[in-house]
Amino acid sequence: MKKLLSNLPKRLCAMSVFALLVAGCTAAPIGVGVNDPIEKQNRGTHSLNRSIDKVFVSPTSKGYGTIVPKPVRKGVSNFASNLNLPGQVLNNLLQFRIENAGHNTFRFLVNTTLGFGGLLDVATDAGLENRGTDFGETLHVWGAPEGAYVELPLVGPSTERHAAGRVVDLLLNPLNFGTEGALRTAGTGASVAARFGDRYQYSDLIDSVLYESEDSYAQARLLYLQNRRFTLSGGEQPDYDDPYEDVYGEE
Numbered sequence: 001m002k003k004l005l006s007n008l009p010k011r012l013c014a015m016s017v018f019a020l021l022v023a024g025c026t027a028a029p030i031g032v033g034v035n036d037p038i039e040k041q042n043r044g045t046h047s048l049n050r051s052i053d054k055v056f057v058s059p060t061s062k063g064y065g066t067i068v069p070k071p072v073r074k075g076v077s078n079f080a081s082n083l084n085l086p087g088q089v090l091n092n093l094l095q096f097r098i099e100n101a102g103h104n105t106f107r108f109l110v111n112t113t114l115g116f117g118g119l120l121d122v123a124t125d126a127g128l129e130n131r132g133t134d135f136g137e138t139l140h141v142w143g144a145p146e147g148a149y150v151e152l153p154l155v156g157p158s159t160e161r162h163a164a165g166r167v168v169d170l171l172l173n174p175l176n177f178g179t180e181g182a183l184r185t186a187g188t189g190a191s192v193a194a195r196f197g198d199r200y201q202y203s204d205l206i207d208s209v210l211y212e213s214e215d216s217y218a219q220a221r222l223l224y225l226q227n228r229r230f231t232l233s234g235g236e237q238p239d240y241d242d243p244y245e246d247v248y249g250e251e
Contacts, residue, residue: 030233031146031159034221042151046217049156050210057199064193065200073197075119080194081130082111082118083187087173091133095141100131135172136165140232149221157224
């Protein structure tokens with residue numbers, strides 16, 4: 001187990017290289033069941049994340065949500081989301097989903113110009129909803145397997161494939177390295193503030209999972225895997241065997 005955990009960064013990099021080599025192959029099958037060979041270490045990280053949330057993230061998000069008016073929070077979230085669109089367009093192209101790439105490009109142009117840099121989401125009202133994606137999905141389209149379940153410090157639930165994708169997404173978005181000074185600072189600040197806004201908006205659900213579940217780790221893992229697989233399947237929920245069904249009852 002310790003060897004598997006210590007080799008995790010190498011495995012994530014290897015997965016990215018593997019995906020590049022198999023680009024153009026059929027999409028990987030949607031995962032089923034639970035592949036959690038380092039559960040003990042994952043639970044330790046989960047405990048750390050829960051402590052950080054309780055001491056810092058949750059109180060800060062409550063303060064942010066209470067002090068900052070909702071329209072301002074919405075504008076910050078829109079701005080951060082708009083900055084992510086160029087990276088999503090690149091992922092659309094890498095997935096050979098040209099129509100989605102054009103759609104997200106127009107969305108970015110509309111919100112950047114008519115939406116005052118993305119503070120207003122006028123594109124959605126015009127029928128240009130956000131067709132979100134990431135490099136983890138690109139790896140899936142290229143045929144890379146899901147890999148083991150991992151819980152990342154601060155980030156939370158993930159899989160090896162999704163974790164590798166998160167790293168690449170930081171490098172893939174041209175706004176992360178093509179801007180500097182005030183714009184980059186504003187973008188980073190907006191992204192952080194948006195995460196606090198999300199924590200505040202979904203506080204009831206998050207609190208119920210983290211602090212009211214009989215086993216918050218298993219419940220968070222279940223919700224993540226179901227949601228991620230649902231997204232990658234295009235809305236078709238794959239079968240899922242929950243080893244904790246006897247504890248929680250039927251889902």
